[in-house]
Amino acid sequence: MNDILSNPAIRKRYATEKRFRAMCFGAVVFALLFLVFFFADLISKGWPALQQAEMQAEVSYSEAVRDGKYRLAVDKRLRKIVSRGWLRALPLYLEDHPELVGTTTTKWVVVIAEVDQYLKGHPNKLKPKYKKLVDELQADGKVQLAFNTYFFTRGDSKMPELAGIKSAVVGTIYVLLLTMLFSLPVGIMTAIYLEEFAPDNHFIRFIEVNINNLAAIPSILFGLLGLAIFINFFGVPRSSALVGGLTLSLMTLPVIIISARVALEAVPDSIREAALGVGASPWQAVWHHILPLAMPGILTGSIIGLARAMGETAPLIIVGMVAFIPDAPSSILEAATVLPAQIYTWTGEPLRAFAERTSAAILVLLAVLLSLNAVAIWLRQHFEHKW
Amino acid sequence: MKKSLIAFALIASFAVLANPAVARDQIRIVGSSTVYPFASYTGEEFGATTRYKTPVIESTGSGGGFKLFCAGDGMDTPDITNASRRMKAREFKLCGENGVHGITEAVIGYDGIVLAQNKKAGPVNLSRKDILLAVAADVPNKDGSGLIPNPYRFWDQINPKLSHRPILIYGPPTSSGTRDAFEDLAMKHLTKKMDAYKAVTKKYHKIRQDGVYVPSGENDNLIVQRLVKDAKAIGIFGYSFLAENADTLIGAMIDGVGATPATVSHGTYPYSRSLYFYIKKSHVDQAPGMKEYTKLFMSEEMIGEGAALSEIGLIPLPAKARETSRNRVLELKDLSLDALKKK
Numbered sequence: 001m002n003d004i005l006s007n008p009a010i011r012k013r014y015a016t017e018k019r020f021r022a023m024c025f026g027a028v029v030f031a032l033l034f035l036v037f038f039f040a041d042l043i044s045k046g047w048p049a050l051q052q053a054e055m056q057a058e059v060s061y062s063e064a065v066r067d068g069k070y071r072l073a074v075d076k077r078l079r080k081i082v083s084r085g086w087l088r089a090l091p092l093y094l095e096d097h098p099e100l101v102g103t104t105t106t107k108w109v110v111v112i113a114e115v116d117q118y119l120k121g122h123p124n125k126l127k128p129k130y131k132k133l134v135d136e137l138q139a140d141g142k143v144q145l146a147f148n149t150y151f152f153t154r155g156d157s158k159m160p161e162l163a164g165i166k167s168a169v170v171g172t173i174y175v176l177l178l179t180m181l182f183s184l185p186v187g188i189m190t191a192i193y194l195e196e197f198a199p200d201n202h203f204i205r206f207i208e209v210n211i212n213n214l215a216a217i218p219s220i221l222f223g224l225l226g227l228a229i230f231i232n233f234f235g236v237p238r239s240s241a242l243v244g245g246l247t248l249s250l251m252t253l254p255v256i257i258i259s260a261r262v263a264l265e266a267v268p269d270s271i272r273e274a275a276l277g278v279g280a281s282p283w284q285a286v287w288h289h290i291l292p293l294a295m296p297g298i299l300t301g302s303i304i305g306l307a308r309a310m311g312e313t314a315p316l317i318i319v320g321m322v323a324f325i326p327d328a329p330s331s332i333l334e335a336a337t338v339l340p341a342q343i344y345t346w347t348g349e350p351l352r353a354f355a356e357r358t359s360a361a362i363l364v365l366l367a368v369l370l371s372l373n374a375v376a377i378w379l380r381q382h383f384e385h386k387w
Numbered sequence: 388m389k390k391s392l393i394a395f396a397l398i399a400s401f402a403v404l405a406n407p408a409v410a411r412d413q414i415r416i417v418g419s420s421t422v423y424p425f426a427s428y429t430g431e432e433f434g435a436t437t438r439y440k441t442p443v444i445e446s447t448g449s450g451g452g453f454k455l456f457c458a459g460d461g462m463d464t465p466d467i468t469n470a471s472r473r474m475k476a477r478e479f480k481l482c483g484e485n486g487v488h489g490i491t492e493a494v495i496g497y498d499g500i501v502l503a504q505n506k507k508a509g510p511v512n513l514s515r516k517d518i519l520l521a522v523a524a525d526v527p528n529k530d531g532s533g534l535i536p537n538p539y540r541f542w543d544q545i546n547p548k549l550s551h552r553p554i555l556i557y558g559p560p561t562s563s564g565t566r567d568a569f570e571d572l573a574m575k576h577l578t579k580k581m582d583a584y585k586a587v588t589k590k591y592h593k594i595r596q597d598g599v600y601v602p603s604g605e606n607d608n609l610i611v612q613r614l615v616k617d618a619k620a621i622g623i624f625g626y627s628f629l630a631e632n633a634d635t636l637i638g639a640m641i642d643g644v645g646a647t648p649a650t651v652s653h654g655t656y657p658y659s660r661s662l663y664f665y666i667k668k669s670h671v672d673q674a675p676g677m678k679e680y681t682k683l684f685m686s687e688e689m690i691g692e693g694a695a696l697s698e699i700g701l702i703p704l705p706a707k708a709r710e711t712s713r714n715r716v717l718e719l720k721d722l723s724l725d726a727l728k729k730k
Contacts, residue, residue: 084695085431085435088432088435088436089435089436091436092435092436092437092438123634157431158424158427158428158431158699159431231463235463237463238415238463239415239443239445320445322445322446323443323444323445323446324423324426324427324430324431324443324444324445324446325441325443326431326434326441327434327440327441334413335413335415335443345446347606347608347609348420348446348606348607348608349424349608350424350607350608350627350628350630350631350632350699350700351631351699352631
């Protein structure tokens with residue numbers, strides 16, 4: 001052993017080997033550090049957004065409140081720290097519930113974001129006299145941080161304390177469903193034709209090259225295409241979930257076609273030949289034998305393609321989906337926004353309290369993307385055939 | 388291919404379905420990213436306190452807003468566009484060519500353009516000329532007879548009284564109304580009186596592209612973050628972002644005047660500009676709630692002193708100007724080309 005190591009040439013080879021391994025390992029550590037830094041930063045910033053300050057206050061549903069003087073609903077001392085966004089909805093609420101007029105209740109109401117930031121120890125612009133008031137109320141147990149339900153049950157708002165991701169989540173679901181509806185059948189059928197039926201000629205090869213190129217095109221170009229075709233030509237309403245879904249399905253199509261072709265290609269020829277050999281028509285061979293065997297691979301590829309579409313904002317800016325849309329859409333023709341677009345809009349808000357909501361929304365988006373990818377991996381592991 | 392045929396049929400039928408849906412139940416607003424926070428605040432208030440739906444508000448930049456607004460008169464075009472500068476005569480003509488007749492102009496308040504830097508860098512006092520020479524693509528040569536490409540890399544090269552520190556400015560990109568307003572206030576106002584520039588063009592406003600001025604996207608928070616990290620840099624953005632980040636940033640004094648709500652609204656702060664929105668009159672009766680929305684926007688509760696919008700950075704007009712502007716909106720007065728040409 002010592003004899004070998006005493007040979008300088010061999011020692012040099014071993015040293016090179018070690019250096020190479022260390023460098024490769026270093027690259028992994030480097031990448032991981034970035035990831036850890038990214039997540040630590042996001043989680044530390046986004047975590048506080050799951051809590052929101054609220055205050056126990058006596059709310060009087062007087063006639064004056066119903067008639068529009070909503071500020072009178074709470075005691076004058078507390079008026080400035082109760083969220084005006086909550087108060088201003090009272091007149092309409094009372095119009096819908098006339099039986100409540102004239103009563104008073106004690107309930108937990110949402111307070112302005114500055115109080116929330118103060119309680120969390122973040123920089124804030126709360127005036128000293130209100131800081132004192134909040135301290136007193138907190139000592140009495142009348143102000144507390146509670147789970148931020150509004151974040152999940154309300155749409156966008158200019159008041160951070162009321163801002164939530166609901167409309168963006170609903171919009172995302174609409175858009176993704178539409179994308180799936182359009183791109184899956186078209187994509188899989190195209191792949192089947194190209195893989196199983198198409199003759200091997202120049203025209204088909206030209207199409208194949210173009211599909212591969214399309215998969216690498218910057219996504220914003222699909223937005224321009226969507227604007228030109230769907231909005232300007234077909235007259236699909238701007239900002240609607242429909243135009244978003246159509247645009248994103250254009251973007252996802254090449255990815256689905258390519259992955260479906262790879263999955264179809266992996267099905268061995270013996271299956272095809274056996275099916276045809278016992279008298280199945282080519283259609284039956286594909287439908288009964290090849291497609292079911294290729295399905296796990298196709299689905300894996302499609303899910304990854306859809307996950308990419310879900311995180312996309314650039315093409316949606318062009319078709320008008322990056323906008324202030326607080327109401328959740330109730331049909332595919334109504335204006336909708338999506339989660340990444342919501343994140344993008346919030347990063348542009350000057351108010352500090354939006355920063356933590358941005359991070360929290362990113363965490364939600366990442367969690368959904370991770371679970372989509374996990375489903376893809378699970379599908380691959382449980383249903384994929386090894387030949 | 389059956390399924391793909393079905394899919395295509397679906398697309399086609401959606402397109403057919405979509406056309407009658409053009410009669411809208413919602414106001415559509417586009418335009419300036421500077422006015423966007425104020426418009427969306429008002430839009431939300433409108434949605435929460437009335438039975439109308441909340442308007443959809445897109446932030447496209449002032450120029451992009453006018454382009455969409457003037458694209459036609461149909462209900463597939465926006466009803467209102469926000470702008471951080473006045474409509475240009477060119478844009479008014481474009482509107483007319485595309486069948487948009489009858490536009491009402493609303494002035495909602497002021498915004499100051501600030502040059503801000505990290506608080507650690509301390510206060511700084513710049514003259515308007517210093518700033519022009521720092522950002523212009525060409526500057527007058529020594530005897531002022533002609534223009535040379537901007538050679539200045541350090542502030543003290545422009546004005547020996549300033550400290551020796553590299554010029555690095557993060558500012559708005561060309562699509563932005565803030566950029567237009569900055570070129571107007573910081574450049575054209577000076578260059579139209581300077582012989583060296585006058586010799587070349589009437590109102591010189593070219594910003595240098597040699598990496599000293601960095602166009603930074605429509606997102607002003609990104610500029611703020613850069614300034615927090617880099618104490619040498621200076622950023623250009625709207626006053627509301629300075630007000631919100633007053634704990635880390637400090638605004639430059641311009642000609643000895645700092646940006647405060649008072650100086651901006653009196654016009655003593657040199658870089659103050661008006662903010663606008665424009666109403667397409669033909670849509671007033673077709674998009675439900677247009678009148679109510681504009682009335683709410685122009686109300687004292689929104690644009691008055693110490694009112695809701697002033698808390699998020701809008702600098703109110705003087706009381707009299709508010710009254711005039713409000714009446715113009717309530718009466719839906721027509722904007723004329725002559726009014727736009729007159730400055």
